[in-house]
Amino acid sequence: MRDILKIFYILSILIISIPAYAAIDGAQLLVQIDRNLNPESYEMYRKLINVEPDGRKKEYTLFTVKKGLDKVAAVFLAPASEKGRSTLRLGDNMWLYIPNVGKPIRITSLQSVIGGIFNNADILSLDYSAEYDVEKVDEKGSEFLLYLKAKNKTVAYDRLKMWVDKNKKLPTKIECLTEAGMLIKTLYFKDHKDFGEGLVRPSVIETDSPLYRGYKSIMIFAKIKKKNFRDEAFTLTFMPNIDFLRR
Amino acid sequence: MKILSVLLNLLILLTTLAYGEDQYKFDLSETEKKPYHFGGYVEFRPIVFWPDTNATQYKLNYYKRDPGGNTEEYNAKLQFEGSYEKEAARLYFKTNTDYKNYYFGESEHSNLYEGYASLKPSASLKVDAGKRTFKWGKGYAWNPVAFIDRPKDPNDPELALEGYIALSADYIKSFEGPLKTISFTPVVLPVYDHVNDNLGQSNNLNFAGKLYLLFYDTDIDLIVFTGGSKTTRYGLDFSRNITTNLEVHGEFAYIRDYQKNFIDSNGNSFLSEYDARSYLLGIRYLTTIYTTYIFEYYHNAAGFTEGEMKNYNSFIDKGYQSYLSTGNDAVLQKAANLTTNTYGMPNPMSNYLYLRVSQQEPFDILYFTPAITGIWNVDDKSMTISPEILYTRFTNWELRLKAMFLIGGKDSEFGEKQNDYRLEFRVGYYF
Numbered sequence: 142m143r144d145i146l147k148i149f150y151i152l153s154i155l156i157i158s159i160p161a162y163a164a165i166d167g168a169q170l171l172v173q174i175d176r177n178l179n180p181e182s183y184e185m186y187r188k189l190i191n192v193e194p195d196g197r198k199k200e201y202t203l204f205t206v207k208k209g210l211d212k213v214a215a216v217f218l219a220p221a222s223e224k225g226r227s228t229l230r231l232g233d234n235m236w237l238y239i240p241n242v243g244k245p246i247r248i249t250s251l252q253s254v255i256g257g258i259f260n261n262a263d264i265l266s267l268d269y270s271a272e273y274d275v276e277k278v279d280e281k282g283s284e285f286l287l288y289l290k291a292k293n294k295t296v297a298y299d300r301l302k303m304w305v306d307k308n309k310k311l312p313t314k315i316e317c318l319t320e321a322g323m324l325i326k327t328l329y330f331k332d333h334k335d336f337g338e339g340l341v342r343p344s345v346i347e348t349d350s351p352l353y354r355g356y357k358s359i360m361i362f363a364k365i366k367k368k369n370f371r372d373e374a375f376t377l378t379f380m381p382n383i384d385f386l387r388r
Numbered sequence: 389m390k391i392l393s394v395l396l397n398l399l400i401l402l403t404t405l406a407y408g409e410d411q412y413k414f415d416l417s418e419t420e421k422k423p424y425h426f427g428g429y430v431e432f433r434p435i436v437f438w439p440d441t442n443a444t445q446y447k448l449n450y451y452k453r454d455p456g457g458n459t460e461e462y463n464a465k466l467q468f469e470g471s472y473e474k475e476a477a478r479l480y481f482k483t484n485t486d487y488k489n490y491y492f493g494e495s496e497h498s499n500l501y502e503g504y505a506s507l508k509p510s511a512s513l514k515v516d517a518g519k520r521t522f523k524w525g526k527g528y529a530w531n532p533v534a535f536i537d538r539p540k541d542p543n544d545p546e547l548a549l550e551g552y553i554a555l556s557a558d559y560i561k562s563f564e565g566p567l568k569t570i571s572f573t574p575v576v577l578p579v580y581d582h583v584n585d586n587l588g589q590s591n592n593l594n595f596a597g598k599l600y601l602l603f604y605d606t607d608i609d610l611i612v613f614t615g616g617s618k619t620t621r622y623g624l625d626f627s628r629n630i631t632t633n634l635e636v637h638g639e640f641a642y643i644r645d646y647q648k649n650f651i652d653s654n655g656n657s658f659l660s661e662y663d664a665r666s667y668l669l670g671i672r673y674l675t676t677i678y679t680t681y682i683f684e685y686y687h688n689a690a691g692f693t694e695g696e697m698k699n700y701n702s703f704i705d706k707g708y709q710s711y712l713s714t715g716n717d718a719v720l721q722k723a724a725n726l727t728t729n730t731y732g733m734p735n736p737m738s739n740y741l742y743l744r745v746s747q748q749e750p751f752d753i754l755y756f757t758p759a760i761t762g763i764w765n766v767d768d769k770s771m772t773i774s775p776e777i778l779y780t781r782f783t784n785w786e787l788r789l790k791a792m793f794l795i796g797g798k799d800s801e802f803g804e805k806q807n808d809y810r811l812e813f814r815v816g817y818y819f
Contacts, residue, residue: 186419188414193754197781199755200783202419204419218419220783220784220818221427221818221819222783222784222785222818224818231568231602233605239546240548241547241548242523242545242546243521243522243523243549244523244525244526246627247607247628247637249635249674250632251632251674252674252680252748256755257754294632295632354752364416364419371510371511372562373510373511373562374511376560376569376602377600377602378573378600379511382508382514385478386511
């Protein structure tokens with residue numbers, strides 16, 4: 142009788158547990174996270190700060206526009222040495238325009254136009270759901286842990302581990318990993334802020350990397366606004382004129 | 389020693405400034421767009437040269453003088469740029485002043501690099517009128533299809549260049565599918581006295597055009613130039629990522645009825661007319677440890693052959709011998725004139741290889757980029773090798789230390805340059 146009760150107890154737990162896991166649609170959750178982070182098409186301002194172990198820092202200000210799943214462009218507003226530099230991403234293709242050089246050159250997602258821990262893929266990031274599939278979702282107390290795998294080889298990081306606040310459906314931490322599971326960098330999402338139009342999201346992303354011990358890089362977001370742009374704004378010919386989009 | 393002391397003090401000052409900055413913050417006033425912008429760049433660039441007293445270029449430049457060993461050169465550059473924007477209109481200018489203090493004295497040259505008005509009624513259309521650069525082509529060191537740009541220096545290909553006065557437009561159209569973008573850039577270039585007069589023959593109105601396609605993730609440009617100032621020429625270039633870290637690019641230029649002036653060893657001038665087909669093929673490769681390789685092969689059909697270059701060097705040698713025996717420098721004066729516009733242009737011969745290897749932030753040192761660049765003249769086997777270190781740690785400052793070794797035998801391009809090697813320090817500040 143005791144054995145029967147034990148089996149019944151275990152079965153009951155399993156029956157209760159299975160629907161709870163099945164209820165989490167990882168792909169849908171990831172899309173929801175994307176939309177909670179940004180509108181699909183938007184403009185925004187960012188400040189990127191590289192901080193060295195001794196506290197010295199270097200700052201960059203960017204204006205960024207994004208349209209749909211695969212179009213992002215950004216122009217540097219400061220410092221003076223970078224002003225006018227612009228970057229464009231169309232899917233897997235990336236270009237950098239330097240005013241003195243005068244023509245766009247192709248760059249790769251792993252390079253960094255500013256140096257430091259943020260690379261071009263971080264600076265010109267697309268929606269996570271556009272680049273990653275959800276392999277698994279775990280529940281960790283008040284958080285989900287999403288295991289993401291890159292959809293193809295052109296994505297900067299092969300795997301991501303994303304910790305997500307269950308209630309807010311916003312990431313709190315992301316570990317970026319190689320295919321072999323080696324940690325490249327960790328992103329920490331901090332300081333939730335109301336950007337208006339119902340968008341409440343972290344306003345700061347801090348990152349560190351075992352590849353740059355003692356260094357950290359910070360991305361501060363401002364003025365994220367839903368906005369639609371013409372496709373022509375995301376072309377090589379338009380790259381010297383991205384600043385025109387600021388109004 | 390004095391220079392070293394000044395540089396050391398400068399570095400200490402920069403370090404102090406960097407430490408003195410406040411904690412990070414994002415002041416929203418930084419995001420406000422102002423209708424005007426004013427900025428610029430100032431540079432100090434001392435160079436030490438170790439001369440090659442047997443080289444023909446040394447004889448040509450120093451036949452009346454004896455610098456007696458190393459020579460120093462102090463260069464300064466000042467650039468201002470500004471813009472004013474109102475709704476769809478924008479005015480832009482960029483000036484450049486170069487100052488040089490060297491063995492022969494001082495020189496200063498100021499001019500307007502760019503100055504134009506833009507009208508941008510939509511994201512699809514822009515019209516520019518005034519002086520501007522175009523920078524056509526995909527090559528890093530050379531651009532055979534850059535028909536309406538001044539030639540860039542392969543030793544410093546990212547330097548700003550002076551533009552030409554033109555009326556131009558950009559029309560862009562985007563699509564879904566394999567053809568993602570088409571853009572068309574028509575250009576009208578007048579060449580008259582004091583207007584673009586070094587572009588070609590005066591009193592002509594010239595037309596150029598570029599059709600850009602992003603087709604199957606490949607950048608493709610189709611280029612044409614026609615008018616009376618230069619013979620008609622056509623260009624094609626492309627650039628594509630084969631993998632995320634490997635890019636290939638190329639250019640092809642076809643110049644109809646190209647006229648090449650050259651001399652024999654006695655200085656007699658000859659003219660050869662032919663259709664010139666120049667091309668460039670290159671790759672850019674980024675390794676997993678962030679080493680970037682840029683490799684290019686350039687065939688310059690308008691360039692001199694090894695024999696033609698040998699004749700030019702023989703002519704200078706004869707002129708030098710004549711000067712030593714008679715004191716008459718007429719031959720050397722003629723050679724100097726030929727050097728300015730033809731033989732003395734950067735990389736004037738026919739076949740070159742270019743390799744640049746740069747390492748981004750080695751040993752976890754941020755903003756530190758060591759690099760080495762080699763240019764190899766395939767025809768005469770001479771070469772330059774230029775190691776350099778670039779440091780951009782201090783906001784708006786750029787520090788570069790660069791050496792150049794010129795290697796080559798008699799009558800070769802780099803072997804006959806006036807120096808064996810040089811050491812250059814560049815400190816630049818953007819404001």
